[in-house]
Amino acid sequence: MPDSSTPKLTIALNFWTMWGYPSADAEWNADQRAAAIKEAGFDAIAYGPDPAIKEAIAKHGLRFGGAFDASEVEQFEPKIKACLEIDNGPINCQLCDHDTPVEEAVEKTVELMKVSESLGAEVHLEMHRDTCTETPEKQYAIIEGVLAKTGKKPRVNFDFSHPGIVKHLNPDNYAERLFEDIPCFQASTLWHMRPFNGHHCQIPITDGNGNFSPEYEDIRPFIKAALEHWLAGPKPNNELWVVPELGPTRGGYGLSCFPTIWEDAIVLGKDIQKFWAELTA
Numbered sequence: 001m002p003d004s005s006t007p008k009l010t011i012a013l014n015f016w017t018m019w020g021y022p023s024a025d026a027e028w029n030a031d032q033r034a035a036a037i038k039e040a041g042f043d044a045i046a047y048g049p050d051p052a053i054k055e056a057i058a059k060h061g062l063r064f065g066g067a068f069d070a071s072e073v074e075q076f077e078p079k080i081k082a083c084l085e086i087d088n089g090p091i092n093c094q095l096c097d098h099d100t101p102v103e104e105a106v107e108k109t110v111e112l113m114k115v116s117e118s119l120g121a122e123v124h125l126e127m128h129r130d131t132c133t134e135t136p137e138k139q140y141a142i143i144e145g146v147l148a149k150t151g152k153k154p155r156v157n158f159d160f161s162h163p164g165i166v167k168h169l170n171p172d173n174y175a176e177r178l179f180e181d182i183p184c185f186q187a188s189t190l191w192h193m194r195p196f197n198g199h200h201c202q203i204p205i206t207d208g209n210g211n212f213s214p215e216y217e218d219i220r221p222f223i224k225a226a227l228e229h230w231l232a233g234p235k236p237n238n239e240l241w242v243v244p245e246l247g248p249t250r251g252g253y254g255l256s257c258f259p260t261i262w263e264d265a266i267v268l269g270k271d272i273q274k275f276w277a278e279l280t281a
Contacts, residue, residue, distance in 0.1 A: 007231060008239040009276040011269045012044035012065050012089070013037045015053075019248040021262045030056045038062060040266045041273075044089060046243045049082035057087060065089030065190065065241055069131075071096050073108060076115040080123060090122040090190035090241050092157050096132040105132035106145030113146070113154050124157035124190045129201075136163040136180065143184060153184050159245065160222075161196035169198035171218035175225045186233025191226070193272065194245040194253075195219045202246065202253045205264040205271075212267075224275045231279055244268040 018033050028036065034056035037045060044063035045053055057064050066083025070076060070093060083091050093112060096105055109125055109132075116123035125133065125142070133139040139156075146154045160178050169177055179185065195203050195216055203215040212220075230240055246265045247253025254261045 005238065006280050007235050009273065010044050010063060010089075010239060010241045011042040011273060012046040012063070012241050012243045013040075013042055013265060013269065014243055014245060015045060015047040015050075016248055016251075017244075017246050017265045018262050019250050021248075021260070024250075031059065034060045034062055036262075040269070042269055044241065046089075046092070046241075049079075049086055051086075054086045063087055063089050065091060065243075067092040067094075069094040070112075071100075073111045073115075076112055077119070080115060080119050080121050084119060084121055088121065090124060090155075091116075092126050092190060092192070093123050094126050094128050094131045098130050098132075098134040100132040102132075102138055102141045102145065105138070105142050106149065108132075109142055109146050109154050110149055113150070116155075122155060122189055124155040124188060126157040126192070127159050127162055129162050134162075135166055139163070140180060143181065153181075153187065155188055155190075156184055157188060157190045157192055158185050159192040159194060160226075161194040161201040161245075164196040164198060165201050167198070171197065171222075174219065174222040178222075179225075179229065182229050183233065185226070186230055187236060188230075189236050189239065190241045190243070191230075192243045192245040193223060193226075193268070194247070195223075195268065204258045205246070205268045206259050208259040216268075220271070223272065224279070227272075227275050227279055242272055244272065 015033055030052035038060040046065045049066050064087035068079040127133045127139050143153050167177055197215055204213045205216045207213045244265045246261050248261050
């Protein structure tokens, strides 16, 4: 019998959001990061399988969803098992490279899903630059190729910030251009929500004075529409994990002129919680 209870939203913060916080010379360790996530009112950690996380989530009552990159089939099982050693939240995979042929990516995605299923893991193929899913065309060709070979689509983590900049979008057509496969999005249990526009894969959430930035105001309707789409679908596990996926200044996602990335991530996470509460009331 299907679960008719209110669907659950799990907000998972990526540890890399706290790189260099509170300072480059005194960066928080796993325990301090987990404590801050709990104090901010969030539920889980999203990161690679760092052994220190297992102790931290037990101490602070958090969940964990893993992440890994892989290029060879032989890497799948050990990397998935390493994530499951910590917790069995949904797992994110960045697969292969930008120049991996679609046919090869399809074969490897089929194997990824087989290994995932055999281990009882929910592994998602991430839509991401510099992977086999670098362009929307390759992403959807892989989805269709897997469907043709297996009769079902792979789990996909739709980080829309990547096709958002590839397609040079305007705010008034984010939803129209990006929701090409709503049923596939609805079948996922993991979503990386990095706010973006058609020219920048990450934008500031606030203006540094506690107000939403104009760019973030532009994308808020898209965020709400995505949650509406998911809630209108089959709601697998009756739970959606959303990662307010803000990258740090180190590495280039955040720019030096942005407000503090971790503090912006808190604002983004709470806004997603607000949308969810409104839609499930």
